[in-house]
Amino acid sequence: MAKQYEFRIKGLPYLLVLPQMVIVFIFFFWPAAQAIWQSFFLQDPFGGQYIFVGLENYQALFTDEASAYAQSFWVSVFFAVSVTVLAMSLSLFLAVQANKKIRAASFYKTMMIWPYAVATLIAGVLWLFMFNPNVGVVAWFLKHRLGYEWQHLLNTGQALTLLILAASWRQMSYNFVFFLAGLQSVPNDFIEAAAIDGAGPARRFWKIIFPILSPTTFYLLVMNLVYGFFETFPIVHQVTAGGPGKSTAILVYKVWRDGVVNLDLGGSSAQSVILMLMVIGLTIVQFRFIERRVNY
Amino acid sequence: MKRFSLLMLALLLCASTIFAQIQIDWWHAMTGKNGQMVEELAKRFNDSQTAYKVVPVYKGSYSDTMNAGIAAFRAKQAPHIIQVYEVGTATMMNAGGAVYPVYKLMKDSGEKFDPKVYIPTITGYYSTSKGEMLSLPFNSSTAVMYYNKDAFRKAGLDPEKPPVTWPEFFEVAKKLKASGMEGGFSTNWISWIQLENFSAWHNQSFGTKNNGFDGLDTQLVFNTPLTIKHFETLYELSKDKTFIYGGRENKANPLFTSGTVGMHFESIGGYGNFKNTAKFDFGVARLPYYPEVKDAPQNTIIGGASLWVFNGKPKDDYKGVAKFFTFLSQPEIQAFWHQSTGYVPITVASYELTKKQGFYDANPGPEVAIKQLLNKAPTGNSRGIRFGNFNIIREIEDQTWEDILAGKISVRDGLNKMVADGNAELRKFERLYKK
Numbered sequence: 001m002a003k004q005y006e007f008r009i010k011g012l013p014y015l016l017v018l019p020q021m022v023i024v025f026i027f028f029f030w031p032a033a034q035a036i037w038q039s040f041f042l043q044d045p046f047g048g049q050y051i052f053v054g055l056e057n058y059q060a061l062f063t064d065e066a067s068a069y070a071q072s073f074w075v076s077v078f079f080a081v082s083v084t085v086l087a088m089s090l091s092l093f094l095a096v097q098a099n100k101k102i103r104a105a106s107f108y109k110t111m112m113i114w115p116y117a118v119a120t121l122i123a124g125v126l127w128l129f130m131f132n133p134n135v136g137v138v139a140w141f142l143k144h145r146l147g148y149e150w151q152h153l154l155n156t157g158q159a160l161t162l163l164i165l166a167a168s169w170r171q172m173s174y175n176f177v178f179f180l181a182g183l184q185s186v187p188n189d190f191i192e193a194a195a196i197d198g199a200g201p202a203r204r205f206w207k208i209i210f211p212i213l214s215p216t217t218f219y220l221l222v223m224n225l226v227y228g229f230f231e232t233f234p235i236v237h238q239v240t241a242g243g244p245g246k247s248t249a250i251l252v253y254k255v256w257r258d259g260v261v262n263l264d265l266g267g268s269s270a271q272s273v274i275l276m277l278m279v280i281g282l283t284i285v286q287f288r289f290i291e292r293r294v295n296y
Numbered sequence: 297m298k299r300f301s302l303l304m305l306a307l308l309l310c311a312s313t314i315f316a317q318i319q320i321d322w323w324h325a326m327t328g329k330n331g332q333m334v335e336e337l338a339k340r341f342n343d344s345q346t347a348y349k350v351v352p353v354y355k356g357s358y359s360d361t362m363n364a365g366i367a368a369f370r371a372k373q374a375p376h377i378i379q380v381y382e383v384g385t386a387t388m389m390n391a392g393g394a395v396y397p398v399y400k401l402m403k404d405s406g407e408k409f410d411p412k413v414y415i416p417t418i419t420g421y422y423s424t425s426k427g428e429m430l431s432l433p434f435n436s437s438t439a440v441m442y443y444n445k446d447a448f449r450k451a452g453l454d455p456e457k458p459p460v461t462w463p464e465f466f467e468v469a470k471k472l473k474a475s476g477m478e479g480g481f482s483t484n485w486i487s488w489i490q491l492e493n494f495s496a497w498h499n500q501s502f503g504t505k506n507n508g509f510d511g512l513d514t515q516l517v518f519n520t521p522l523t524i525k526h527f528e529t530l531y532e533l534s535k536d537k538t539f540i541y542g543g544r545e546n547k548a549n550p551l552f553t554s555g556t557v558g559m560h561f562e563s564i565g566g567y568g569n570f571k572n573t574a575k576f577d578f579g580v581a582r583l584p585y586y587p588e589v590k591d592a593p594q595n596t597i598i599g600g601a602s603l604w605v606f607n608g609k610p611k612d613d614y615k616g617v618a619k620f621f622t623f624l625s626q627p628e629i630q631a632f633w634h635q636s637t638g639y640v641p642i643t644v645a646s647y648e649l650t651k652k653q654g655f656y657d658a659n660p661g662p663e664v665a666i667k668q669l670l671n672k673a674p675t676g677n678s679r680g681i682r683f684g685n686f687n688i689i690r691e692i693e694d695q696t697w698e699d700i701l702a703g704k705i706s707v708r709d710g711l712n713k714m715v716a717d718g719n720a721e722l723r724k725f726e727r728l729y730k731k
């Protein structure tokens with residue numbers, strides 16, 4: 001049974017939690033409430049005019065063809081899933097390799113972790129430099145050595161590919177650290193016993209290592225999806241600015257663009273309320289699964 | 297202890313007499329060399345008198361600066377002066393009580409102020425249709441054509457005779473490409489250069505109600521046969537890369553500086569940048585026009601930003617703001633700003649002064665831009681553009697243009713879509729501000 005402490009002064013516990021609650025209130029609840037409130041209005045940026053429009057801002061997102069919200073949603077899903085799959089599978093592969101007894105293993109490990117120190121925005125700039133259709137090294141190589149025209153300013157597929165590569169590259173380090181730690185906690189006895197029983201490397205991996213890694217994998221799955229959906233904003237901002245057309249304007253980018261640059265506060269608030277609901281949904285899923293894992 | 301506090305008090309009193317100077321906050325979005333010049337302007341003003349101290353603060357990009365200003369105004373912490381880009385003009389104009397119009401500010405503070413000394417194409421952009429100046433033009437530019445003289449020589453063309461009309465221009469572009477260049481030409485700012493300036497230069501309406509100057513119930517009308525023809529030509533030429541697309545805003549510049557294309561459209565504000573980065577001899581020419589259009593060429597319109605004054609400060613502060621604006625409008629100061637940044641001067645006198653100083657002998661480029669602005673007295677089609685949600689409209693144009701180039705939509709449908717989607721934005725703005 002857990003020990004229980006009793007505070008002699010009745011109000012003290014409340015007082016102790018108060019600073020944290022104040023911070024949460026000021027920086028989370030208040031803005032969230034404001035977003036909900038503003039999403040029902042059409043307003044001028046200076047706050048001089050407010051017109052109550054009910055659910056019109058939400059309705060516009062789903063019916064207004066020009067806002068292309070549905071398209072933005074599906075691009076976001078595709079983008080986040082691609083980044084998650086690519087970043088996780090590559091980093092798992094590399095973590096398994098780095099976990100073997102090889103020469104200079106610690107050097108490889110260090111190099112693998114390095115990209116995480118690069119700010120997301122800078123990661124975007126780096127990849128943009130390499131793939132710039134006019135001056136990029138890779139774009140030049142593709143065009144002049146392989147005869148492949150790289151023009152992500154007009155080609156949606158190429159633009160998405162570039163974004164996914166840049167976003168995955170940075171996230172791989174994070175995944176790598178967790179996978180490596182997970183791999184190192186796999187007991188050697190299990191693997192040796194399986195080897196004696198005649199299981200090959202592939203079978204050992206899928207039957208023993210991968211199941212033991214599953215809590216790590218699940219945690220990373222959630223973190224990568226969140227990263228893909230929400231934290232990749234700087235890369236999109238830097239590399240494509242949502243183009244060509246608006247084919248790579250993912251949800252978070254669109255919220256920022258419509259609110260901050262285009263000053264459509266009502267529409268932008270409605271979008272952020274929808275995003276908020278998505279985050280709440282993701283969090284619930286995460287907690288339910290993780291709670292099960294803890295019991296296991 | 298008592299003596300110490302007395303000493304402190306004395307010090308404080310001294311300090312307060314020193315700081316009796318009124319501080320005037322000026323938020324801006326200028327970086328690099330232009331940012332240094334902003335500091336220099338403030339310094340010169342502060343050195344010229346003792347009553348006021350102008351403090352420039354860099355607030356990030358144009359949209360960052362505008363947002364910071366809006367947030368600060370809502371929190372009652374607004375600066376005195378804020379630099380707002382041209383697309384934000386209608387939002388500022390309709391901000392009601394938030395803004396103190398410049399013409400009124402000058403009158404109320406008893407500063408001598410004659411709107412006639414300013415270049416009409418520039419101040420017109422920021423004035424009511426009655427000619428009342430709402431904000432002070434600060435950094436103004438216009439679109440011009442840059443061409444690579446070395447490439448012209450190589451292609452057997454006369455480097456002192458850049459093409460004047462669009463048909464000539466396209467011929468030259470093809471010749472440049474035939475001479476071994478990867479492409480013929482490129483352009484920055486599709487929306488600002490190939491639509492807005494294109495319309496003004498041909499004296500065709502961009503929007504009804506004098507491009508929005510006479511009311512919020514304006515409609516976009518730039519999808520004319522002339523524009524469609526122009527864009528169809530651009531699209532056709534993009535297929536064999538006589539025209540190369542280089543990205544939105546000013547992202548196409550490397551195409552010109554790297555020698556990939558021989559001709560390029562860009563703001564005159566980019567002149568200094570090209571002087572530093574282009575490793576070849578280049579020239580500046582006027583925008584081409586279609587000779588069959590009766591009134592062409594008319595005059596081009598400006599881009600850039602102006603200085604707006606926020607309401608709600610003590611009256612004495614505004615005296616300082618007015619003095620600072622008078623200071624900024626002086627010919628010497630304007631000539632200095634013009635010559636060190638490449639932005640066009642806002643008064644006729646400063647242009648004359650720069651000419652007298654011989655600046656254009658070594659730098660003929662900037663004069664092309666001024667002459668283009670002064671080409672004819674502006675009409676309702678060429679005074680400027682005054683749209684709400686202007687930023688979104690430009691974005692729609694940029695996005696649709698990319699869809700046209702990618703072959704997702706035809707030129708005609710694309711231009712019609714720009715107009716239709718843009719009009720929806722105009723209606724949203726109208727609905728919000730209709731009295």
